[in-house]
Amino acid sequence: MVTSYNGEVLRVNLTERTIKAEPLDMDKAVKYIGGRGLGTRILLDEGCATVDPLSPENKLIYITGPMTGTAVPTGGRYMVVTKSPLTGMIACSNSGGIWGAKLKYAGWDAIIVEGKADAPVYLEINDHEVTLHDASDLWGKRSLDVEATLKARHEGYSVLNIGPAGENQSLLAAIMNDGDRAAGRSGVGAVMGSKNLKAIVVKASKTQIEPNDVDALRTAAVDSLKKIRENGVTGGGLPTYGTAVLVNIINNIGALPTRNWQESYHPEADSYSGETMKDTSLVKNSACHRCPIGCGRVVKLEDGSVVGGPEYEPLWAYGANCGNTNLDAINKANEICNEVGLDAISTPCTIAAAMELYQRGYITDADCDGVPLVWGSTEAITTWTEWMGTSKNALAKLMADGSYRLCDHYGVPELSMSVKKQEIPAYDARAIQGIGITYATSNRGGCHVRGYMISPEVLGLPEQLDRTTVEGKAEWAKIFQDLTAVIDAMGMCLFSSFALGAPEYAALLNAGTGTNYDVNGLLEVGDRIYNLERVFNKVAGMKPEDDRLPKRIGEEKIVNGPSEGMKSEIKLTLPQYYEARGWKEAFPTEETLKRLGLEDLIQYL
Amino acid sequence: MLEVRLFATFREGRDKILFMEHKPGMTGYDIITPLAIPEEEIAIFLVDGRHSRLNTVLEDGSVLALFPPVGGG
Numbered sequence: 001m002v003t004s005y006n007g008e009v010l011r012v013n014l015t016e017r018t019i020k021a022e023p024l025d026m027d028k029a030v031k032y033i034g035g036r037g038l039g040t041r042i043l044l045d046e047g048c049a050t051v052d053p054l055s056p057e058n059k060l061i062y063i064t065g066p067m068t069g070t071a072v073p074t075g076g077r078y079m080v081v082t083k084s085p086l087t088g089m090i091a092c093s094n095s096g097g098i099w100g101a102k103l104k105y106a107g108w109d110a111i112i113v114e115g116k117a118d119a120p121v122y123l124e125i126n127d128h129e130v131t132l133h134d135a136s137d138l139w140g141k142r143s144l145d146v147e148a149t150l151k152a153r154h155e156g157y158s159v160l161n162i163g164p165a166g167e168n169q170s171l172l173a174a175i176m177n178d179g180d181r182a183a184g185r186s187g188v189g190a191v192m193g194s195k196n197l198k199a200i201v202v203k204a205s206k207t208q209i210e211p212n213d214v215d216a217l218r219t220a221a222v223d224s225l226k227k228i229r230e231n232g233v234t235g236g237g238l239p240t241y242g243t244a245v246l247v248n249i250i251n252n253i254g255a256l257p258t259r260n261w262q263e264s265y266h267p268e269a270d271s272y273s274g275e276t277m278k279d280t281s282l283v284k285n286s287a288c289h290r291c292p293i294g295c296g297r298v299v300k301l302e303d304g305s306v307v308g309g310p311e312y313e314p315l316w317a318y319g320a321n322c323g324n325t326n327l328d329a330i331n332k333a334n335e336i337c338n339e340v341g342l343d344a345i346s347t348p349c350t351i352a353a354a355m356e357l358y359q360r361g362y363i364t365d366a367d368c369d370g371v372p373l374v375w376g377s378t379e380a381i382t383t384w385t386e387w388m389g390t391s392k393n394a395l396a397k398l399m400a401d402g403s404y405r406l407c408d409h410y411g412v413p414e415l416s417m418s419v420k421k422q423e424i425p426a427y428d429a430r431a432i433q434g435i436g437i438t439y440a441t442s443n444r445g446g447c448h449v450r451g452y453m454i455s456p457e458v459l460g461l462p463e464q465l466d467r468t469t470v471e472g473k474a475e476w477a478k479i480f481q482d483l484t485a486v487i488d489a490m491g492m493c494l495f496s497s498f499a500l501g502a503p504e505y506a507a508l509l510n511a512g513t514g515t516n517y518d519v520n521g522l523l524e525v526g527d528r529i530y531n532l533e534r535v536f537n538k539v540a541g542m543k544p545e546d547d548r549l550p551k552r553i554g555e556e557k558i559v560n561g562p563s564e565g566m567k568s569e570i571k572l573t574l575p576q577y578y579e580a581r582g583w584k585e586a587f588p589t590e591e592t593l594k595r596l597g598l599e600d601l602i603q604y605l
Numbered sequence: 606m607l608e609v610r611l612f613a614t615f616r617e618g619r620d621k622i623l624f625m626e627h628k629p630g631m632t633g634y635d636i637i638t639p640l641a642i643p644e645e646e647i648a649i650f651l652v653d654g655r656h657s658r659l660n661t662v663l664e665d666g667s668v669l670a671l672f673p674p675v676g677g678g
C-alpha cells in the first residue's frame with residue numbers, strides 16, 4: 001500500500017562508523033503517527049530514558065511526520081527527539097525550513113544517531129548514498145559560516161548544524177537548519193555536540209511524496225489552504241506582523257513578564273513590538289517549505305546587515321524580561337543566538353535571571369568581565385549572549401547551562417522562572433489561568449507550544465474564554481495538548497491550527513496514510529502520545545513535584561499593570577487536570593494506559 | 606477622558622494613541638464609529654486590559670485597546 005511514509009529509517013552508529021537502512025515499523029508508525037509520537041516511542045524502546053543524556057548511550061532522532069514533504073500546507077517540519085540534558089526528561093524540538101522535507105524526499109522517515117565519533121564528523125545524505133566526512137575544519141565555526149561552507153562544498157544540499165554552543169555542550173544549545181530555523185529547546189544541540197556530530201547535509205532527487213489517496217489529499221489540502229488564507233490570523237495578522245504582533249496584546253492585558261517576572265507590564269513595550277518592527281527594521285517575510293503563512297521575519301540591523309528577525313518570544317525575553325527597550329539590540333542578540341546556536345528563549349531568560357542576581361548582589365562586577373548585568377543594558381544582552389555561546393568566562397559557562405543551574409549555584413533556585421529546569425516563555429500564567437496548567441504539566445518543561453491556551457484565552461480562537469477564570473480550563477488544556485501532539489506528530493506547523501481543527505487534520509492524515517481516523521480517534525492518539533511522554537519521564541526519574549510553577553508565578557501576586565493583584569490558581573486546576581487525564585499523582589493509572597492501548601507501558605509505573 | 610490605543614493595521618492612517626472626551630453612557634460603538642473602524646474587523650476589544658464587548662458602557666478614565674485578528678506563538 002502506498003502511504004506518505006517512506007517506510008525507511010537511517011541508523012548511524014558514530015562509534016562504529018556504521019550506516020544502515022532499516023524498515024520503519026509500520027504498526028508503531030500508525031499508532032503514534034510519526035514525528036514527536038513515534039520518535040518518543042523509539043527512544044523509550046531503545047532504552048534511552050535512563051541514560052546520561054550527554055553520553056554515547058543517548059540517541060538523537062531526527063524524525064519527520066507523514067505530512068512532511070507532502071502538498072499539505074505547512075507540511076515541512078521535522079523534530080529532534082532525544083533525552084534532554086537540560087531537563088533530564090523527554091526532548092522534542094520542532095523546526096521548519098526545508099531540511100526536514102529534503103530528508104523525506106531523500107527516502108528517509110527518520111535518522112537515528114547513536115554512539116559518539118572519536119573526532120568531529122558530518123553526515124552527507126544524497127538519497128540512499130550516505131557518507132560520514134571529517135569535520136575538523138568546521139569545528140569551532142559559527143552556524144551560518146558552517147552552512148555557507150558546506151553549501152559551497154555540496155551543491156544543492158540543505159544544511160543542519162550546531163554552532164559553538166552545541167560543541168561546548170551548553171544545555172541551551174540549539175540545532176540550526178536553513179539559516180535561522182532552529183530546533184531550539186531543551187538542549188538538543190548539546191546532545192549533537194556530545195556525539196562530535198557537527199552537521200547533516202541532505203540532497204534529494206525526488207521533490208514530492210506520494211500519498212495514499214491522491215484525490216482525497218488534493219481535496220483536503222485545497223480546503224485547508226482556503227481556510228488558512230481566509231482566516232484573519234493566518235491569512236492576515238501573521239504574514240503582516242509575524243508573531244511579534246503579540247508584544248502589544250500581551251502587554252495590554254498585563255501579562256508581559258518584566259525584569260525576570262518581577263513585574264507583568266512594560267510601559268515601553270511598543271518600542272520593540274511587531275508594529276514598530278514593521279515600521280523600522282523589517283525587510284521582508286520568510287516562509288518555511290510549503291507554508292502559505294510565512295510568519296518568518298527578515299530584518300535590517302543598524303549596522304546595515306540583513307539577518308533573520310526575532311519571534312515574539314525573544315522580543316519579549318530580550319525586551320521586557322531584560323528591562324530593555326532597544327529593538328536593534330534585540331535583533332542583534334537574536335542573530336547571535338542563531339550564529340552561536342543557542343535557544344533564543346532560554347538564553348535571554350537566563351540573562352534576565354542573571355540580571356536579577358546582579359540586582360540582588362549575588363553576581364558582582366568582579367564576575368562580569370567589564371559588562372555588568374544591568375537591567376536594560378543593550379551591551380549586556382548582546383555581549384552575554386555571545387559569551388554564553390562561546391563559554392567566554394566562568395559566569396558565561398554557568399549561564400550557558402540555563403537559569404535553574406545558575407540560580408541554584410547562588411543558592412536561590414526560586415529565582416529561575418522555569419519548569420523542569422527549562423525556562424517558561426512569554427505569558428504570565430497569573431493573568432492567564434489555562435496557560436499555567438500547560439506550563440506546569442508540559443512534558444518537556446517550561447513551554448508555550450505544548451498546549452497554546454493563549455489561543456482561546458487571549459486571541460479568542462476557536463472561541464473566547466475568560467482568561468481570569470478556572471472553570472473548564474483543565475479540560476481545555478488537555479484537548480489543546482492532545483491536538484498539538486497530533487499536529488507535531490503529523491509534521492505540520494502548529495500555527496496552522498489558528499485556521500484548522502481536528503476534522504481538517506483527520507482528513508489530511510487519512511488521505512496521506514490510508515488510515516481512517518475520526519476526530520475522536522485522532523485526539524486519542526494525541527492523548528496516547530502525551531501519556532507516552534509522561535511514562536518516558538517517569539522512567540527518567542520525574543517526580544510529581546516536577547509539575548510545579550516557580551514560587552513567584554505559582555504563589556505570588558502580580559504587582560503592576562492591568563492584571564495587578566491576580567494570582568495563579570494552579571493548586572486548584574492541577575488536580576482537575578490530573579482527573580481529566582486519568583492520572584494519579586502526576587502519572588497515568590493502569591486503566592488510563594489500557595484505555596489508550598499502552599498496556600505494555602504498565603510495567604514502568 | 607478615555608485613552609484609545611490602536612494596534613496593527615488599525616494604525617494605518619490613524620494615530621497610535623488618541624484621547625476622547627468621556628460622556629455618560631458611551632460604549633465601544635461611540636469609539637469605533639468616528640474612527641471608521643468596521644465592527645467586523647475588531648477581534649479583540651480591551652477595556653482596562655479585560656476582554657470586553659463593544660456594547661459595554663465605558664467608565665471615565667478607562668484605557669481601551671483595539672486589535673484586528675492577530676496571533677502568534
Ligand code: SF4
Pocket residue numbers: 074096097286287288289291292293294295296493494495496
Ligand atoms: S507559520 Fe511560520 S513557522 Fe510555521 S511553517 Fe509557516 S513560516 Fe514556518
